[in-house]
Amino acid sequence: MTGVSDHRLKVVAFTASFLVYVAVGYWLQVDNGFILGDALSRVSAAQSVLFSRDPHLAAIGFIFTPLTAMLQIPAVLLSPLWPDLTARAFAGSIMSAVFMAGCVVQVLSMGTDRKLPRAYIIAITVLFALNPMIVFYGSNGMSEAPFLFFITWAVRRLTMWMIDDDVHHLIAAGGIAMALSYLTRYDAVACIAAAGVIVGVTTYRRARKAPRLRRALLDLLLVSGPGLASFLGWAVASWLITGEPFAQFTSQYGNAAILQQSGTPTVDFGGGVVFAATCVMLLAPTLIPLAIWAGILRLRRPYWPTLIIPLALYGGVLAFQAYSYASGSTFPFLRFYIAAIPFAACLAMLAVPERGYVTFKRPGRHAPPAPAEPPRRRGWPAYAPVAVVFAVTVPAAAWGMSLPKYAPQEYASAAVLAPDPGDVSDRRAVERRVAATFSTEREIARYLDGLGLPDSSVITDTVYGFAVVAASTRPKTFVVPSDPDFTALLNDPVGQGVEYLLSVPPTGRGVSDALNVRYPTLYDNGADIATLELEIPNDGDSQPNWRLYRVNEPVPES
Template structure:
């Protein structure tokens, strides 16, 4: 732990609450007022809703495709959905979650500068440029997993930087035992960061330990920083296997990434093309990453504290490398957001690329802490040491904003143009597509309202959550729906008429719809009703890449003779 003055604490709290309020406001404007909601964010809301408001509330309803923390963190706000339905219907519980974690990430970036005794104005400038980056603004407000992942990784990086300077074992406990363990429960990318942290800590301790067996001490520190993350990895896989029979459902389930890629017909890129795409996305998010990193190396090379640079380069860099390899090998999607960790990496390097001030003193210096380096001499003209780096980091904002408007690299972000610059009378194909994406899930909300108007009893409608999550999240009566996480889902699906089911919500048996449980059980359901139901409504969808729904009324059971 470090000694922190009250003024520094107040500064960090102020930064957190200001950022938190900004992200909450942006999320309200985007999601509640304009209905701009990303599908993965809404599906996590639906998962959290199922834990407390489904027909059979239980923790396993959280699902095992995504890692659980992003959805679990939304359970407390979801409890208030009966009072304010938009918490679920408009995914505002997701906004609350991501706003909290991204504001905490902002506080971590600020604390990195405070730890190094940098001029207050420079620290605040880098923090503000990070907090107001358009990708950080968007993903701090939309309920996706990027915000908690950035927070946990930044927390781990900050504590490991301190550990390289003071060898305080408490930093390893926090970085590995808490931050990285929770990071894995947020995003699978963390497994690469956990491995890199173990490598870095093990090698560093081995080089430092001269008065006792090096290998033993290095292994102890490596275990401390990496084993908690490994336990998260094994524990989550074990729980998934015990409940679903699949240890890694993200990769083996009909609902996982591999299945979605196959169902959507996405062409696997060549390895070189995939790496090129990843490099382009990284450049769009952090165009000055390389020059800032190079300048940081030049400034610190040969000084006693130069190893601090290895921490962000290895930890953040591992997440980038993991995503680049995943896309190049054809196991994930061409999404700009997967490379968002380049932004905190650049912010951290901008903090390390300038002269240090008086470092915050360590509370507990370890046995193998390196000698304290004297403060670096400040340049005669103070601004020369700081302003160029801040300007270089500021360049990320306009370039990233432009990159978010490129559909090839930012298919989930570029439709923001329909909200930021609406042109309802435009006849261009791009504007038409933007408006279709921005209108996603409006049809599903209408379906939820229609079903509520029927005053159906509990367990009346069967739907799969592949697409049905948006309807369930929008409904004020989620226990109306029978979903795959219900223990009796298969029994009700096999005998809907006999067991009192009234309706079946069907999607076309193509694309992702081929994995829909209703289509797998009744292959002709969407076209004919499969002789068990009669078509009541056909609902064209206003959203992009969303299915046209058919609502089938289950036929009355045939009387037994």
């Protein structure tokens, strides 16, 4: 009966969370147009796979790892029937809602695995599910939701492996969860390495007889080998198609190039570490007390090594992000430290006495014998204080999201949550511009769609143009860099029958725009190949003013 009840609880948790996240996504993105650029670019990539002039899987691109965009392909397939799936990135909202709801179930399962009191499990799960950062990234189509799901799934299964030595946990954690996590975010390399070390050392210590080293290596490969295969496979595919194995770091469209083009100020290493630590504390200020209390509770009890798994995997992600920012290779974004929230939830499940464990289905040779009698039940004083300490993460995250210095992508949500037309302060003006990001690009798409242009009529680079292409109901109108004939048409738009060039200023990220690279004076004067037809001021924050140039008629030969 308990198993059935747990199953129903998980179904309810998934369904309720999914409905909340998808509803918030619809409200934010479809109703209010509050869309983050990375989310829309992934939708545009999925759209290119299906509806570009040359549909092919490689059109998904090699800057981001591919899974977040690939998972949206089924929803994008329906975009001709409902254009907002791509124009307002609602396909991304559906994807992130599914995976964040799955992450909620994994958090809940950490409690049911240990037979904790039902009220306590529900309290921790609800506090996690309704954390404003979790709600926001469970609804906006970014990569955080699938990444947190895969890592939390891996943490849970590896924790259980520490208890029952069931090799199937290693298969689920390494062969599936962590391999897919790398195809979602590059941060996963830290988890893959940490898990391999922990599993290898644990197996070596458990094995009393030779060949200890061989057994340790086999388990290490089982848990980290698929992740390594994902790493190598993605690098080889990128190298074969683009000539760059790690385009995120070497391409003109990658993070390093964007940081340089946007003039983002560099920070010293110490300052970067302080910034990262501040972000972690904003999202989970009670993380350290929870870890200390969980350590004290586990120290002289059975299964104390279970605490190592979340410390290594979640801690590895946070350390990776801290080092990346401190070394100047990524951005000062609060969302990069979102793993602190499930980390704290996991510790909250470990910082209270268990009431036993679920029945071991396939225990390994090092699984402990069943206890002679069930553990002594504890009253609410053993659980309520930990729940209260964890609850602090909810208002703390809400406050952190309101700070532009730490949350440049989240703070403008205030313009949607609490609109105040009478507020003319500079901050509210910036918030409105951020909330209106991509509204201009949707207007450009509507204008071009209304011209009834044939295929291959407009050349644009996807540095900024992805938002226009995603909003268009006629994506085959556009010639984009993933098209195999992009370079040929860009080099001779007059002779190839191209009608328009959609141009951005050759400043900031615009210096990498292929049109500006090929025609440095295009934005200023048409580069003698086109005539200005429209200039479109942009309503969005940090978005360029567009110029639409009509390609000149070919000069007849005399």
